[in-house]
Amino acid sequence: MGKPNARDRILTAAGQLFHHQGYSNVGINEIIKQADTAKASFYQHFRSKEALCEAWLQDVHDRSETSRADIIAATETSVEDRLITYYEHLSAFLTNSNFRGCPYTNTSAMVDTECTGVVHQIRMHKESLREFFVLLVQSGYPDGDTEILTKIGNQLFILYSGAATESQNLGDLWPVESAKQASLQLLSSIE
Amino acid sequence: MGKPNARDRILTAAGQLFHHQGYSNVGINEIIKQADTAKASFYQHFRSKEALCEAWLQDVHDRSETSRADIIAATETSVEDRLITYYEHLSAFLTNSNFRGCPYTNTSAMVDTECTGVVHQIRMHKESLREFFVLLVQSGYPDGDTEILTKIGNQLFILYSGAATESQNLGDLWPVESAKQASLQLLSSIE
DNA sequence: GTACTACCAGACAGACTTGTCTGAAAGTGA
DNA sequence: TCACTTTCAGACAAGTCTGTCTGGTAGTAC
Structure with a gap:
């Protein structure tokens, strides 16, 4: 029941934000804030x-x-x-x-x-x-x-x-x- | 056959750009460039x-x-x-x-x-x-x-x-x- | 211990965003 | 000519954006 790994947290957060606000209206900073992770971790998992x-x-x-x-x-x-x-x-x-x-x-x-x-x-x-x-x-x-x-x-x-x-x-x-x-x-x- | 007024040029340019690229992906600067007008003119016609x-x-x-x-x-x-x-x-x-x-x-x-x-x-x-x-x-x-x-x-x-x-x-x-x-x-x- | 991986905090560059503002040029009607 | 409106060029503020980079921590395998 622990914290899922960073990649999954990012995917979950991005999914919610993209769906509710639209891809163009969501920034990386907002995603990593919601996913409670760091920017460096983001770019480690996604190009x-x-x-x-x-x-x-x-x-x-x-x-x-x-x-x-x-x-x-x-x-x-x-x-x-x-x-x-x-x-x-x-x-x-x-x-x-x-x-x-x-x-x-x-x-x-x-x-x-x-x-x-x-x-x-x-x-x-x-x-x-x-x-x-x-x-x-x-x-x-x-x-x-x-x-x-x-x-x-x-x-x-x-x-x-x-x-x-x-x-x-x-x-x-x-x-x-x-x-x-x-x-x-x-x-x-x-x- | 002269140039239409600024408002109409802006509306035409914005129409094309909004339709082809999507509202969120088009900026004011791009619109006024395409409409061949100035930023001040833009804000004179649109809030x-x-x-x-x-x-x-x-x-x-x-x-x-x-x-x-x-x-x-x-x-x-x-x-x-x-x-x-x-x-x-x-x-x-x-x-x-x-x-x-x-x-x-x-x-x-x-x-x-x-x-x-x-x-x-x-x-x-x-x-x-x-x-x-x-x-x-x-x-x-x-x-x-x-x-x-x-x-x-x-x-x-x-x-x-x-x-x-x-x-x-x-x-x-x-x-x-x-x-x-x-x-x-x-x-x-x-x- | 040592090496390895995953993760984190956040500064930074460079370009972009909307909207405001100054000051001037061009055109129109009286 | 005078007054008025429209238009222009573009600097500027204050913020956003993506992506890079440095430097550090925590946990695991051997």
Whole structure:
């Protein structure tokens, strides 16, 4: 139960600050103060602020990946119910973070294309999220036409993204509910 | 064909820079350099950088508002065709701006809730965009149930937002096409 | 002991930030 | 010509930023 090592403390602090204030609005000094560590320790573990950003996004990705894998694996539950569960996760996440939205999308708005590492991290995550929705749909319709199921999966991905984005913009949960309903409607059109 | 006045030059320059680099990543000095004006002139027209941001968003809103009013008014064209037209606008806008996405959503990611003026501007715009989709749907189904038409309009709004967001994240237009198809599918479910 | 690693405190450089201020030039209307 | 407004150039204050560097402490392995 002791203090985690400096690297983990930095990653945790940076995660909170980046998410709540945005990458560009957080400085190294603020991060090391929150992490209760020294600047020299920071640069011992991370080449630069940008490298920290990459590590943070990687960390978030790894966590969310396992949570999605669980949902894909729960084939004893219907696609619809698993989708609803996933939207409940989103709801809780947004409420919990004061409607700060998707860390990847927010970061994408702040870095330019020269930050290739960060941009790559964002695209990897988004592609993986898209694939999750496709797999989810496929798992519910094993005999369905792959092309159609992929199309619907892509659409669910966009609805999910729009829900997170507009919940953040409006500071309200209704877009989440709305996107969930639309997703169910699109799913019901498969047969 | 002479030089526009300083205020307009500043607004134009700031618009480009804010959109392409993001509000937090653009400084006053860069703006006045691009606008070919002096710092004193800047502060004669704008109280602060934040006030400039508000003025910029207001400006973008006014322009897009009239373009949407035209689409609502074109009742001789079907809802589906007008929706497709609007998605073509989005496509062109994203291509044109190197996939920099929605200025409002991007700005929302960079300012915190204390910037009440900016946050208000963002919410006003988003609410007006939501209303556009509702009015569009209603214009095509004058005898439809208002509650259902509003629900569908809200869903189209979220799809549109998700398309812009993920196009930016992935640097690709496929989400726009995908959202358009999903919108048409949801519309077709009305009767 | 000795070597090694992890960590810490914080000064410092050099460049950047927003916003204020001084003082002057250019254009306009009467 | 006189008065007025707009614009200009840029110094300046007071603070921020990232990243480097020096010098030191604590704990561990052998």
